[in-house]
Amino acid sequence: xxxxxxxxxxxxxxxxxxxxxxxxxxxxxxxxxxxxxxxxxxxxxxxxxxxxxxxxxxxxxxxxxxxxxxxxxxxxxxxxxxxxxxxxxxxxxxxxxxxxxxxxxxxxxxxxxxxxxxxxxxxxxxxxxxxxxxxxxxxxxxxxxxxxxxxxxxxxxxxxxxxxxxxxxxxxxxxxxxxxxxxxxxxxxxxxxxxxxxxxxxxxxxxxxxxxxxxxxxxxxxxxxxxxxxxxxxxxxxxxxxxxxxxxxxxxxxxxxxxxxxxxxxxxxxxxxxxxxxxxxxxxxxxxxxxxxxxxxxxxxxxxxxxxxxxxxxxxxxxxxxxxxxxxxxxxxxxxxxxxxxxxxxxxxxxxxxxxxxxxxxxxxxxxxxxxxxxxxxxxxxxxxxxxxxxxxxxxxxxxxxxxxxxx
Amino acid sequence: xxxxxxxxxxxxxxxxxxxxxxxxxxxxxxxxxxxxxxxxxxxxxxxxxxxxxxxxxxxxxxxxxxxxxxxxxxxxxxxxxxxxxxxxxxxxxxxxxxxxxxxxxxxxxxxxxxxxxxxxxxxxxxxxxxxxxxxxxxxxxxxxxxxxxxxxxxxxxxxxxxxxxxxxxxxxxxxxxxxxxxxxxxxxxxxxxxxxxxxxxxxxxxxxxxxxxxxxxxxxxxxxxxxxxxxxxxxxxxxxxxxxxxxxxxxxxxxxxxxxxxxxxxxxxxxxxxxxxxxxxxxxxxxxxxxxxxxxxxxxxxxxxxxxxxxxxxxxxxxxxxxxxxxxxxxxxxxxxxxxxxxxxxxxxxxxxxxxxxxxxxxxxxxxxxxxxxxxxxxxxxxxxxxxxxxxxxxxxxxxxxxxxxxxxxxxxxxxxxxxxxxxxxxxxxxxxxxxxxxxxxxxxxxxxxxxxxxxxxxx
Numbered sequence: 001x002x003x004x005x006x007x008x009x010x011x012x013x014x015x016x017x018x019x020x021x022x023x024x025x026x027x028x029x030x031x032x033x034x035x036x037x038x039x040x041x042x043x044x045x046x047x048x049x050x051x052x053x054x055x056x057x058x059x060x061x062x063x064x065x066x067x068x069x070x071x072x073x074x075x076x077x078x079x080x081x082x083x084x085x086x087x088x089x090x091x092x093x094x095x096x097x098x099x100x101x102x103x104x105x106x107x108x109x110x111x112x113x114x115x116x117x118x119x120x121x122x123x124x125x126x127x128x129x130x131x132x133x134x135x136x137x138x139x140x141x142x143x144x145x146x147x148x149x150x151x152x153x154x155x156x157x158x159x160x161x162x163x164x165x166x167x168x169x170x171x172x173x174x175x176x177x178x179x180x181x182x183x184x185x186x187x188x189x190x191x192x193x194x195x196x197x198x199x200x201x202x203x204x205x206x207x208x209x210x211x212x213x214x215x216x217x218x219x220x221x222x223x224x225x226x227x228x229x230x231x232x233x234x235x236x237x238x239x240x241x242x243x244x245x246x247x248x249x250x251x252x253x254x255x256x257x258x259x260x261x262x263x264x265x266x267x268x269x270x271x272x273x274x275x276x277x278x279x280x281x282x283x284x285x286x287x288x289x290x291x292x293x294x295x296x297x298x299x300x301x302x303x304x305x306x307x308x309x310x311x312x313x314x315x316x317x318x319x320x321x322x323x324x325x326x327x328x329x330x331x332x333x334x335x336x337x338x339x340x341x342x343x344x345x346x347x348x349x350x351x352x353x354x355x356x357x358x359x360x361x362x363x364x365x366x367x368x369x370x371x372x373x374x375x376x377x378x379x380x381x382x383x384x385x386x387x388x389x390x391x392x393x394x395x396x397x398x399x400x401x402x403x404x405x406x407x408x
Numbered sequence: 409x410x411x412x413x414x415x416x417x418x419x420x421x422x423x424x425x426x427x428x429x430x431x432x433x434x435x436x437x438x439x440x441x442x443x444x445x446x447x448x449x450x451x452x453x454x455x456x457x458x459x460x461x462x463x464x465x466x467x468x469x470x471x472x473x474x475x476x477x478x479x480x481x482x483x484x485x486x487x488x489x490x491x492x493x494x495x496x497x498x499x500x501x502x503x504x505x506x507x508x509x510x511x512x513x514x515x516x517x518x519x520x521x522x523x524x525x526x527x528x529x530x531x532x533x534x535x536x537x538x539x540x541x542x543x544x545x546x547x548x549x550x551x552x553x554x555x556x557x558x559x560x561x562x563x564x565x566x567x568x569x570x571x572x573x574x575x576x577x578x579x580x581x582x583x584x585x586x587x588x589x590x591x592x593x594x595x596x597x598x599x600x601x602x603x604x605x606x607x608x609x610x611x612x613x614x615x616x617x618x619x620x621x622x623x624x625x626x627x628x629x630x631x632x633x634x635x636x637x638x639x640x641x642x643x644x645x646x647x648x649x650x651x652x653x654x655x656x657x658x659x660x661x662x663x664x665x666x667x668x669x670x671x672x673x674x675x676x677x678x679x680x681x682x683x684x685x686x687x688x689x690x691x692x693x694x695x696x697x698x699x700x701x702x703x704x705x706x707x708x709x710x711x712x713x714x715x716x717x718x719x720x721x722x723x724x725x726x727x728x729x730x731x732x733x734x735x736x737x738x739x740x741x742x743x744x745x746x747x748x749x750x751x752x753x754x755x756x757x758x759x760x761x762x763x764x765x766x767x768x769x770x771x772x773x774x775x776x777x778x779x780x781x782x783x784x785x786x787x788x789x790x791x792x793x794x795x796x797x798x799x800x801x802x803x804x805x806x807x808x809x810x811x812x813x814x815x816x817x818x819x820x821x822x823x824x825x826x827x828x829x830x831x832x833x834x835x836x837x838x839x840x841x842x843x844x845x846x847x848x849x850x851x852x853x854x855x856x857x858x859x860x861x862x863x864x865x866x867x868x
Contacts, residue, residue: 067638069646069746090644133838139834145810147811149558150812151598152813152814152819152826154842155595158565159595161594242686242690243684298507328508376588380587381582382581385581389590405589
């Protein structure tokens with residue numbers, strides 16, 4: 001979340017962060033909250049940013065009681081550091097977000113990032129059992145606790161996750177953790193002409209659901225390998241050795257039926273290959289690209305992702321497509337060689353895209369044209385309530401003003 | 409009066425005002441309200457709900473939304489009078505989307521009914537509170553209900569993907585976890601009817617597992633059973649359920665259900681694992697080795713579906729079965745980090761003994777969610793006082809162990825004072841800000857969740 005101008009402060013303690021925010025709130029200075037800055041392409045930049053508060057120095061692992069399957073971390077820790085720390089005890093939290101070495105836990109949660117394994121494992125928000133948040137006036141508000149089941153009052157963490165820092169700054173997050181899968185295996189295959197929708201249908205029917213599955217078109221720099229006529233397929237399997245062996249047989253047989261005879265197996269590099277796919281979801285082509293994320297349904301993914309791509313082609317835009325087979329999401333990057341031509345094309349495209357995909361949001365793009373696009377897609381039914389929530393939590397509009405949906 | 413206006417809006421058959429009808433709605437499964445509601449209304453549609461809310465708002469009457477009344481902390485009881493809204497007539501499965509594994513339901517649909525109605529599709533609805541034969545999905549959403557299987561499947565909020573809600577002014581809005589904006593769904597679930605009235609919900613469905621195994625390990629005492637739970641979880645195995653029953657409960661359950669539980673053990677650990685057939689034998693061997701190392705006396709595998717069902721029927725009927733021991737029971741619903749279970753159980757035993765109350769333990773050990781059942785006779789005032797005092801001590805002990813005052817039942821009316829024990833004034837003020845947005849006049853289920861007192865935003 002880029003501030004552009006103004007002072008940058010990287011608090012070394014929660015108390016210091018509270019002081020900075022409270023002082024800004026008193027003097028009516030706007031505060032931009034920044035973690036790893038990896039998801040700055042979501043939504044719009046804050047309309048004002050007198051001070052940018054960077055959370056990356058608050059990066060400690062506070063607790064990890066592995067027999068309780070819980071941990072507590074400061075929100076500025078990176079996803080990679082969290083993963084590394086938990087892996088020492090064979091555990092993890094399934095947050096699948098791009099640039100894990102840079103992205104912070106707090107920033108990724110605040111952005112409500114939706115990862116590809118959520119169809120199987122749930123959303124990142126489902127693993128948050130407690131949080132500490134610094135509100136606009138510097139108050140520290142705690143929610144939840146260190147227990148895995150808790151219905152004592154409102155689950156305030158749900159409100160802070162996905163709020164883009166507009167209600168408060170996450171400084172501590174308590175997670176429930178999962179045991180790491182024993183094994184991981186990735187499959188990569190070229191999709192011969194006309195096999196794409198059959199492959200998608202076959203994957204949906206698999207008894208052992210893959211952890212993630214994508215049909216990929218383009219993204220050549222980000223993802224190794226060449227496209228077939230219909231692009232490539234990436235499938236991630238996770239589980240015990242027994243399960244992976246059975247799932248491998250099932251998957252090969254299913255893809256064979258779909259007309260995809262050849263697959264390459266990656267065992268050692270499976271995690272890295274998966275990370276490259278995640279990184280691609282927000283990769284930009286200088287200031288000449290914008291990436292849309294359209295949530296759909298597994299049933300309609302084959303048709304909808306093609307419809308989106310074809311629409312872009314009609315506007316003379318280049319496309320890269322990641323079709324998330326398991327969740328039904330489409331990630332579509334549109335670009336042109338010339339920045340000015342790009343801006344002109346994408347403005348018209350944006351309108352027409354939202355006619356067929358009303359909820360498509362923008363997740364990446366450094367182009368200035370972003371501010372004239374429907375970055376949040378269709379406005380939600382509860383927007384009036386959301387505005388009131390913002391007004392109650394941040395009456396002076398100190399925190400990330402304008403960063404969020406409907407100008408919140 | 410208000411009854412006439414309600415009848416005009418939703419029809420005479422949907423409005424009850426006879427004193428004997430009103431009395432029925434002054435209770436839940438634990439609490440009896442001293443105040444009768446002024447009317448009970450049974451809406452048949454979202455439009456009815458909106459009309460009722462508008463009339464209530466105009467007359468200054470609060471509204472208490474009610475499912476099946478199985479709650480144990482007074483959440484659905486009209487402690488401040490007002491209108492009770494029962495969802496008994498809004499009890500249908502509205503849409504089933506098998507391909508995308510989701511369903512739209514009305515709030516009055518009974519939890520178990522949903523899974524029964526969709527069984528032929530190979531899908532099921534995961535949250536399964538022990539009350540699932542009678543409790544409704546609307547009530548489950550209100551309390552963010554859990555159940556024995558949330559160890560691996562999660563609680564209600566993890567399975568609700570969208571809501572249709574009538575707000576305090578009678579306006580309808582929807583929320584969807586995939587909408588841009590704040591996660592209203594996540595906050596509304598578990599808000600115990602204080603932020604809006606849910607009139608339909610989209611819920612996520614899961615595929616029925618290929619294979620389900622249930623095993624029973626007997627232990628000399630509850631403590632060793634708890635240690636086994638931590639050892640299993642710490643080893644990287646996450647079963648679908650890990651439930652413990654102590655000897656007091658085992659005696660009652662066997663007498664009532666003849667489920668096949670040993671009555672000579674100090675405790676049993678009921679283990680359920682679900683997954684793929686190929687993995688199950690290895691899983692059984694792993695878990696069995698762990699429990700043996702933790703001092704298990706015996707091991708039994710349920711051989712058939714009927715045996716599995718019998719063991720679960722005993723577990724889910726455990727609270728009711730204590731009727732054979734004492735005329736009344738009071739259950740606490742506290743949650744601690746699971747490694748602190750042995751300490752929490754010792755404290756339960758100590759407090760109950762100090763107050764001369766018998767206690768049995770049946771609980772979701774995998775989640776650290778305790779349900780000590782204090783067994784007493786409510787005609788004996790000394791025993792009643794003892795139960796209350798022991799209950800408060802247990803609550804405090806669990807907080808001291810890093811736990812919370814409700815794992816899955818909710819706060820309702822009964823546990824309001826406890827909120828001050830786990831949250832600071834600032835923490836509660838943040839919750840009150842949300843309440844101020846959705847229910848500024850405190851017309852939706854007043855006197856619930858928030859402790860009395862102006863400091864937390866609740867009018868005195």
